[in-house]
Amino acid sequence: MKLRLNLSVNGEPAEALVDPDKTLLEVLREDLQLTGTKHGCELGECGACAVLLDDQPVLSCLVVSHECEGRSVVTVEGLTVDGRLHPLQECFADLGASQCGYCTPGILIAAKALLDRDPNPSRDLIREALSGNLCRCTGYQQILDAVQASIVRLGEGGEQKK
Amino acid sequence: MMRLPSYRYRAPKTVQDAAAWLAESPGDTMLLAGGTDLIPNMKRRQQVPSTVVGLRGITELSRTDDRDGLEIGAGVTLTSLVHDERVHARYLGLWQAVGQIATPLLRNMGTIGGNICLDTRCTYYDQSFEWRQAINFCMKKDGDTCWVATSSDKCLAVSSTDAAPALIALGATVRLVSATGTREVALTDLYANDGMHYLTRRSDEILTTVTLPKADGWRTTYWKLRRRGSFDFPVAAVAAAARFDGDRIVEARIVLGAVASRPLEVPAAAARLAGQPLTDDLIASVADDAYTLAKPMDNTDFELVWRKKTVRSLVTSALRELRGDDMRAARTKLARHPLLVIS
Numbered sequence: 075m076k077l078r079l080n081l082s083v084n085g086e087p088a089e090a091l092v093d094p095d096k097t098l099l100e101v102l103r104e105d106l107q108l109t110g111t112k113h114g115c116e117l118g119e120c121g122a123c124a125v126l127l128d129d130q131p132v133l134s135c136l137v138v139s140h141e142c143e144g145r146s147v148v149t150v151e152g153l154t155v156d157g158r159l160h161p162l163q164e165c166f167a168d169l170g171a172s173q174c175g176y177c178t179p180g181i182l183i184a185a186k187a188l189l190d191r192d193p194n195p196s197r198d199l200i201r202e203a204l205s206g207n208l209c210r211c212t213g214y215q216q217i218l219d220a221v222q223a224s225i226v227r228l229g230e231g232g233e234q235k236k
Numbered sequence: 237m238m239r240l241p242s243y244r245y246r247a248p249k250t251v252q253d254a255a256a257w258l259a260e261s262p263g264d265t266m267l268l269a270g271g272t273d274l275i276p277n278m279k280r281r282q283q284v285p286s287t288v289v290g291l292r293g294i295t296e297l298s299r300t301d302d303r304d305g306l307e308i309g310a311g312v313t314l315t316s317l318v319h320d321e322r323v324h325a326r327y328l329g330l331w332q333a334v335g336q337i338a339t340p341l342l343r344n345m346g347t348i349g350g351n352i353c354l355d356t357r358c359t360y361y362d363q364s365f366e367w368r369q370a371i372n373f374c375m376k377k378d379g380d381t382c383w384v385a386t387s388s389d390k391c392l393a394v395s396s397t398d399a400a401p402a403l404i405a406l407g408a409t410v411r412l413v414s415a416t417g418t419r420e421v422a423l424t425d426l427y428a429n430d431g432m433h434y435l436t437r438r439s440d441e442i443l444t445t446v447t448l449p450k451a452d453g454w455r456t457t458y459w460k461l462r463r464r465g466s467f468d469f470p471v472a473a474v475a476a477a478a479r480f481d482g483d484r485i486v487e488a489r490i491v492l493g494a495v496a497s498r499p500l501e502v503p504a505a506a507a508r509l510a511g512q513p514l515t516d517d518l519i520a521s522v523a524d525d526a527y528t529l530a531k532p533m534d535n536t537d538f539e540l541v542w543r544k545k546t547v548r549s550l551v552t553s554a555l556r557e558l559r560g561d562d563m564r565a566a567r568t569k570l571a572r573h574p575l576l577v578i579s
Contacts (some may be wrong), residue, residue: 095240097275116238117276119467130315130344136275137345138268140245141290155349184341188237206339 084152120208150179173211310349330455356393375379393431
C-alpha cells in the first residue's frame with residue numbers, strides 16, 4: 075500500500091503518494107522531481123544527499139519516508155529566491171568551487187546550515203561543518219574559499235529577500 | 237541503486253507502546269532511532285527486520301536530566317551532546333568521544349543509544365549483498381565461516397562505538413525496558429566479546445537511558461585512532477578516567493575501543509594505578525598491560541600489528557594527559573581536528 079505524505083518542501087506544501095519503503099532522497103527525486111539532491115553512496119558516507127530537515131542538515135538517503143510526515147525539507151532548489159542565487163551559490167560559481175558538481179548540492183546545504191547558525195564562522199569551523207561532504211574534484215580549498223567569500227557577500231547585504 | 241527491503245513501520249509515542257510492540261515479535265523487529273547504522277545495514281541486507289519500530293516520536297527518550305549525575309535519554313542526538321555544556325565541563329572524555337563520531341551531518345541524526353548499540357563491524361560483513369554473496373557470506377550473516385580467522389568458532393567483528401569506552405570509563409549504567417519490566421545494568425555488562433552476540437540486551441528490551449554518576453574529582457579523556465581526521469570509525473581507541481587525591485590516583489578505569497568485539501576494560505592496569513602517583517614508569521607499565529590485552533584482528537583499516545602497537549601510545553598519551561601534561565600538540569596531530577584541542 076502506498077504511503078500518503080504531507081510535508082513542506084522549500085517553503086511550499088507538498089503531497090505525495092509514495093512507496094513506503096522509500097527514503098526521503100528517493101521521494102524527493104522520484105516523486106517530487108527535485109533531482110538537485112544527489113544519490114551518492116546511499117550509505118551515509120558521502121554527503122551528496124544532504125538536505126535541511128526541520129532546519130538541520132541531515133542525509134536524506136538515511137531518512138525513511140515514514141518519518142517525514144509533517145516535516146519541513148529544504149533542498150538545494152530551495153536556496154534560490156525569485157530566481158536569484160543564494161550568495162553561497164554565486165561564490166561557488168565565481169571561485170570555481172564546483173567542478174563536476176555532484177557534491178555541490180550537499181555542500182551548499184551543509185554550508186547554508188552553518189551560516190544560518192553562525193554568520194561569521196572561522197575557516198576551521200567551516201572545515202568541520204563540511205567534514206561530512208566528500209568532493210573528489212576540487213581538493214576542497216576552493217570550496218572553503220567560496221564559503222568564506224560568501225560570508226563577506228552576506229555581510230554586504232547579499233542576503234536574499236524571503 | 238540500493239533500495240531498502242520491505243518492512244512494516246510502527247511509530248509508538250511511549251516507551252510502553254514500543255516495548256509492547258517489540259514483544260510481539262522480538263526476533264524480527266528492530267528499533268530505529270537515528271537510522272545511521274540500521275538503514276545502511278538494511279540496504280546491504282545485513283539486517284532485514286520485518287518490522288521497524290521508529291523511536292523518534294517518543295519525546296521522553298530525548299530528554300537529559302540533571303540528577304546526581306546526568307541522565308541522558310537514549311534518543312538524545314550526538315550533536316545535542318556535543319553542544320551540551322554539562323557534558324563538556326564534567327565529562328570531557330565523553331565529549332571528546334562523541335565529537336569524533338562520524339560527521340556533523342551524521343551526528344545530527346545519530347543518537348547516544350544508537351552508538352552504544354552500534355552493530356559490530358568487519359571487512360567481510362560491511363559490504364553489499366552481492367559482495368558478501370561472492371564469498372559465500374560470513375558467520376555473522378547468512379554464512380558459516382569467519383573469514384577473519386577461518387578456524388574461529390566465534391564471530392570476530394569489531395566493536396566500533398566511540399561513546400561506549402568513554403561511558404564505561406565514567407562508570408555509566410543503562411536502563412533496559414521491556415514489556416515485562418525494567419532493569420538497570422552497568423554499561424560494561426551490556427557487552428559480550430562476541431561479534432554476533434555483542435549485546436546482552438534481550439531482543440525484547442529497549443535501551444532508554446544512560447546514567448552517568450557524579451563527575452566529582454574524576455578526570456577523563458578519550459584518544460581515537462582513525463584513518464581520516466574528518467570521518468572514520470575508530471581502529472584503536474582508549475578512554476581513561478581517574479580520580480585523584482593530590483597527585484596520587486585513588487581510582488582509575490581504562491577502556492580500549494575497537495580492539496575486540498566489545499569495549500575492553502583493562503582491570504589489572506586500573507588496579508595498579510590505585511594509590512600511586514602517575515610516574516613515567518607506571519604509565520609505561522600500564523600501557524604494556526593494555527598492549528598485551530588488545531587483540532585487534534585483520535578485519536578493519538590499517539595493519540593489525542601496527543594497530544596493536546598504537547594501543548601502547550594511545551594509553552600513554554591518555555594517562556599523561558590525565559596527569560596534567562600538555563598533550564594538545566599530540567592530540568591535534570592524531571585527531572587532525574582543531575576543535576577538540578582542550579582549551
